[in-house]
Amino acid sequence: MITAILVMAGIAIVLGLTLGYAAIRFKVEGDPLVEKIDAILPQTQCGQCGFPGCKPYAEAIANGEADINQCPPGGEEGVRKLADLLGREFKPLSEEHGVEKPKSVAVIDEQVCIGCTLCIQACPVDAIVGAAKQMHTVVEPLCTGCELCVAPCPVDCIAMVPLAETVHTWKWKYPVVEMRRVA
Amino acid sequence: MIHSPYVRKAVSVQRTMGLVLLALIPGIVAHALLIGPGVLVNLAISTITAVGAEALMLHLRKRPVAIAVGDLSAVVTAWLVTLCFPPIVPWWLTVCGALVAIVAVKHLYGGLGQNPFNPAMIAYCSMIVAFPALMSQWPPAGQLSFDTQLALILGGARDIDGITGATALDALRTGLRSGTQTVDAVLQGSAFGALGGRGWEWISVGYVAGGLFLLAKRIITWHMPLAFIGVLAGISTLFWLLDPGRFASPLFHLASGGAMLAAFFIVTDPVSGATTPRGKLLFAGGIALIAWLIRNFGAYPEGIAFGVLLMNMCVPLLDMKTQPPVFGHHKDAKGGGK
Amino acid sequence: MLRELFRFHGGVKPATNKSASTTSPIAKAPIPARLVVPLHQSLGSPAIALVEPGQRVLKGERIGAAGGRLSAAIHAPTSGVVRAVEPALVPHASGLREPAVIIESDGEDRWAEPEHINYRITPPDEVRDFVRDAGVVGLGGAVFPTHQKMRPGSGGKTRTLVLNGAECEPFITCDDMLMRERADGIVSGAAILRHMLQAEEVLIGIEDNKPEAIAAMRQAVAAAGEHMEVVAVPTRYPAGGAKQLIRVLTGIEVPHGERSTDYGVQCFNVGTAYSVHEALELGRPLVSRIVTVAGNVERPGNYEVLIGTPMDELVRLCGPRADTRFLVMGGPMMGVRMPAFDVPVVKATNCVLAADDKLFPPAPPEQPCIRCTECAKACPVELQPFELYWFSRSKNFGKAQEYHLFDCIECGCCAYVCPSHIPLVDYYRFSKGEIWAREREKAAADQARERFEFRNFRQEREKAEKAAKLAAKAAETRAKLAEAGTAEAPAAAEAPAAEDPKKALIAAALARAKAQKAEIQPQNTDNLSPQTQAEIADIETRRKALEAAAVPASTAPAPQAADAADLPDEPRP
Numbered sequence A: 001m002i003t004a005i006l007v008m009a010g011i012a013i014v015l016g017l018t019l020g021y022a023a024i025r026f027k028v029e030g031d032p033l034v035e036k037i038d039a040i041l042p043q044t045q046c047g048q049c050g051f052p053g054c055k056p057y058a059e060a061i062a063n064g065e066a067d068i069n070q071c072p073p074g075g076e077e078g079v080r081k082l083a084d085l086l087g088r089e090f091k092p093l094s095e096e097h098g099v100e101k102p103k104s105v106a107v108i109d110e111q112v113c114i115g116c117t118l119c120i121q122a123c124p125v126d127a128i129v130g131a132a133k134q135m136h137t138v139v140e141p142l143c144t145g146c147e148l149c150v151a152p153c154p155v156d157c158i159a160m161v162p163l164a165e166t167v168h169t170w171k172w173k174y175p176v177v178e179m180r181r182v183a
Numbered sequence B: 001m002i003h004s005p006y007v008r009k010a011v012s013v014q015r016t017m018g019l020v021l022l023a024l025i026p027g028i029v030a031h032a033l034l035i036g037p038g039v040l041v042n043l044a045i046s047t048i049t050a051v052g053a054e055a056l057m058l059h060l061r062k063r064p065v066a067i068a069v070g071d072l073s074a075v076v077t078a079w080l081v082t083l084c085f086p087p088i089v090p091w092w093l094t095v096c097g098a099l100v101a102i103v104a105v106k107h108l109y110g111g112l113g114q115n116p117f118n119p120a121m122i123a124y125c126s127m128i129v130a131f132p133a134l135m136s137q138w139p140p141a142g143q144l145s146f147d148t149q150l151a152l153i154l155g156g157a158r159d160i161d162g163i164t165g166a167t168a169l170d171a172l173r174t175g176l177r178s179g180t181q182t183v184d185a186v187l188q189g190s191a192f193g194a195l196g197g198r199g200w201e202w203i204s205v206g207y208v209a210g211g212l213f214l215l216a217k218r219i220i221t222w223h224m225p226l227a228f229i230g231v232l233a234g235i236s237t238l239f240w241l242l243d244p245g246r247f248a249s250p251l252f253h254l255a256s257g258g259a260m261l262a263a264f265f266i267v268t269d270p271v272s273g274a275t276t277p278r279g280k281l282l283f284a285g286g287i288a289l290i291a292w293l294i295r296n297f298g299a300y301p302e303g304i305a306f307g308v309l310l311m312n313m314c315v316p317l318l319d320m321k322t323q324p325p326v327f328g329h330h331k332d333a334k335g336g337g338k
Numbered sequence C: 001m002l003r004e005l006f007r008f009h010g011g012v013k014p015a016t017n018k019s020a021s022t023t024s025p026i027a028k029a030p031i032p033a034r035l036v037v038p039l040h041q042s043l044g045s046p047a048i049a050l051v052e053p054g055q056r057v058l059k060g061e062r063i064g065a066a067g068g069r070l071s072a073a074i075h076a077p078t079s080g081v082v083r084a085v086e087p088a089l090v091p092h093a094s095g096l097r098e099p100a101v102i103i104e105s106d107g108e109d110r111w112a113e114p115e116h117i118n119y120r121i122t123p124p125d126e127v128r129d130f131v132r133d134a135g136v137v138g139l140g141g142a143v144f145p146t147h148q149k150m151r152p153g154s155g156g157k158t159r160t161l162v163l164n165g166a167e168c169e170p171f172i173t174c175d176d177m178l179m180r181e182r183a184d185g186i187v188s189g190a191a192i193l194r195h196m197l198q199a200e201e202v203l204i205g206i207e208d209n210k211p212e213a214i215a216a217m218r219q220a221v222a223a224a225g226e227h228m229e230v231v232a233v234p235t236r237y238p239a240g241g242a243k244q245l246i247r248v249l250t251g252i253e254v255p256h257g258e259r260s261t262d263y264g265v266q267c268f269n270v271g272t273a274y275s276v277h278e279a280l281e282l283g284r285p286l287v288s289r290i291v292t293v294a295g296n297v298e299r300p301g302n303y304e305v306l307i308g309t310p311m312d313e314l315v316r317l318c319g320p321r322a323d324t325r326f327l328v329m330g331g332p333m334m335g336v337r338m339p340a341f342d343v344p345v346v347k348a349t350n351c352v353l354a355a356d357d358k359l360f361p362p363a364p365p366e367q368p369c370i371r372c373t374e375c376a377k378a379c380p381v382e383l384q385p386f387e388l389y390w391f392s393r394s395k396n397f398g399k400a401q402e403y404h405l406f407d408c409i410e411c412g413c414c415a416y417v418c419p420s421h422i423p424l425v426d427y428y429r430f431s432k433g434e435i436w437a438r439e440r441e442k443a444a445a446d447q448a449r450e451r452f453e454f455r456n457f458r459q460e461r462e463k464a465e466k467a468a469k470l471a472a473k474a475a476e477t478r479a480k481l482a483e484a485g486t487a488e489a490p491a492a493a494e495a496p497a498a499e500d501p502k503k504a505l506i507a508a509a510l511a512r513a514k515a516q517k518a519e520i521q522p523q524n525t526d527n528l529s530p531q532t533q534a535e536i537a538d539i540e541t542r543r544k545a546l547e548a549a550a551v552p553a554s555t556a557p558a559p560q561a562a563d564a565a566d567l568p569d570e571p572r573p
């Protein structure tokens, strides 16, 4: 009886020590939570989430001030990843913040542009080049498609154009599982 | 829409399973001739049960029934279940075994290719735990008429001691446990033939023939049978040399029980086994080691089934730890062969 | 002398189906009325169009210049008029359009004046540029720009030059026929490549199911008095994979992502060697190639085809049967299903197969994997294809990469032997595409994050500077006031100035520096408020400063300059 108790106690102590040691030895030195959340956000910097950019939204999520379903550019997949990271339930995108759209880029109609530089000031990633009184152009690879430049333009010469698939960006589709069809 | 490759070798799951069934036939024929045709009855019962259960489960899981039943995998499972049961078990035991294998082990884990455990071995283990007496009645060679066997299978009264003798492994273990006999003395008993259990040894030869056929057809690789037989022979030789009075010879171990059936048909089950070459060696070797330990020191006369299940649990780990190096990453590859 | 050969793991032996297309010699395909020459015909960047619609071009005239280091030029395949430079359907599985030069032939097939150089006395860099401008790319199917491979390894030497005449894919016989009929040209090209690579030995590997080609090549080597060895290698798919052939001939295994030159070996297709010969000895750029036409046709054969010829016109020469469902470019193991019948022949087109249900039956239903490891036994790269399949199927891409997904050469051996008929390679292509797309997305996101943070930083600084400027102005006014020497109010003026004299000094200096910068930057600044002007100038100068700082990151003081230094690599194409 006593031996059994002693053995059990011994095992408990050894296991406890091992676990404690492992906890110290293998401690994960992760990035702070904000960085991790920010890494998931699409960096479109559009502000649709209600915060001035992805980083502020990441901070708000980390502080529990915002929900995880407020970023339309990140889409359902983004919400899923956030849910995974934070160990929360998945929820569909909240509609008040907008809907998921195919990725687009801004294109300036250079004939119409009056060179007022308002769009430059609006662009969160400095993707528009041009000097005052000169025609402006969007540097396509830099544009995140946030649409923030569209509204400020006094002559409405900025249009959002969905990115077409090219041979370069085309992807193989998921193979169709034909099991069911045969049944 | 098909994409490359547009051509395929003329192989299929059905062909693979069909060849396995073919390879089992020599052993089954020997079994029917030497022990009695009772095994054929049980084979029929288990086949019908397994195929029926397979079809039902596929239907319930809303999968196409025709191709999946046609792949013969349920038949292979059924045959293996029966062949590791004693041939005169009552019909309901066979049915239970087949149901456990197909429903619980195979389909509840997701169907063909998904089961982490060997269905036949789970069936064997669960039945021997539930019905130890029935699962230990192995008829001696050529002593029971077909009528008697049929009666027993159909649930006739069982005068247990009168009709069945102990198997070779059983006799050996009881003899040695009693402490009065040595291996040699036990082996003089009526249950023993030239190599192992009388009659059973020739069935083993039949399984070996089938196994060699599978090897020749490249359905199985040499790794598992070799490792299994090698380790079993190696360790039993070692202890036999140390103390021939207490430990049986390697030949006895190899020819007794289900060793050969296991080496070529059970251990080599692809779905629940290891997949890398080194993993296969470790997997089969591990089974042999556990089987020998249980045979000599455990509570059951035959330990292969438990060995298989224990090693099944290790498969993910074995596979992960034994990933072979890929092209260009061999240690000696850089300088090439020059 | 028998060379010791090595073996690669796995491989399969599908029915070769080669004999039908080798019965007649290579024929010249007629000049089509309209040719579509895609600009992107080599690995790397597309060529840049040099012609305008309406322009007359001669055969061999350059119509597209190499668009970067990894790119090759393209040429007019025949004489005629450029009708358009516009997106056209290209032979790619996506069925998408890419820019192409569309030429209406005039039927005269008049050559432009050939350019010549003597590669023996020209500096190697110029020879390479010449080869690039002759549009020579690997003709085995990978279309890697050849000039990039024409340089010796470390120490200015290469141990072994391997010519790849293995041609392991079923049906394809274009290299076989080329070696039978134009062996001396290949040997001449090999001599050029040997010179460029400073190679010590030349091995020509040919699968032993092509005895005629082996004999022809041996004869040509002897006739040219060259020291090259023609080696018969065992017939086993994919012995013609460059890395597999290098392994068989030299025993060297070149890992994924590394160049064989670093291991002292370089490998060229025999067709490529022939093009090198044509470019450097005859001054002819790559405007045509040998194409095998086989499959569901009455008279399979080999044709010398102008680049840009529509495939259906080519197939028509061989009597296609009515039940042809689609065309395949390449062989049955790795070939690409064409989105239409009239896509053009390009430099990568070694074979056009007409496919029907008999030859290439529809995929049998996919059954569950039984972990039989047949695929692992067949994989020449020694992967565990079924593990890759499980991970790809469950979209566990990280794990798939861990199990070396990107080492997979998509040879198709695994799917060929799988008893469960799983389209394994489709899963790998899917996974690879997804991973690339994610990498692209991630790179774009990282870039956006950096630029956004930099913009915020810049706005902060601007705000601070504006404040400083105001302060400086105030200080100046005060100083003026002080100079005026109104004795009545010194205390009132000095009190705020003394609060922060240093700040005012710094601000003044900053303002001066900024004014200077604005001066050297010529701007389109008429009629602008000075504030906007300065802002624009600031954007430019700071961006420049940041870029400058980003290069030698160690000396950069600004925090985001360090960020900018580890910009992500460009995603893979």
Ligand code: SF4
Residues within 6 Å of the ligand: A041, A042, A043, A044, A045, A046, A047, A048, A049, A050, A051, A052, A053, A054, A055, A057, A070, A071, A072, A073, A074
């Ligand atoms: S909604 Fe826009 S700003 Fe907000 S996290 Fe998403 S991409 Fe970033």
Ligand code: SF4
Residues within 6 Å of the ligand: A105, A106, A122, A123, A124, A125, A126, A127, A128, A138, A142, A143, A144, A145, A146, A147, A148, A149, A150
């Ligand atoms: S150009 Fe317009 S749409 Fe594109 S990132 Fe800038 S503000 Fe957003």
Ligand code: SF4
Residues within 6 Å of the ligand: A108, A112, A113, A114, A115, A116, A117, A118, A119, A120, A136, A152, A153, A154, A155, A156, A157, A158
């Ligand atoms: S806001 Fe509109 S008009 Fe003004 S510079 Fe931009 S594009 Fe031109």
Ligand code: SF4
Residues within 6 Å of the ligand: C368, C369, C370, C371, C372, C373, C374, C375, C376, C385, C386, C389, C414, C417, C418, C419, C420, C421, C422, C424
């Ligand atoms: S060959 Fe097919 S069934 Fe066999 S292990 Fe590979 S993927 Fe699975």
Ligand code: SF4
Residues within 6 Å of the ligand: C378, C379, C380, C381, C382, C383, C385, C407, C408, C409, C410, C411, C412, C413, C414, C415, C424, C425, C428
């Ligand atoms: S396709 Fe990839 S995984 Fe399959 S055999 Fe070829 S290299 Fe191996």
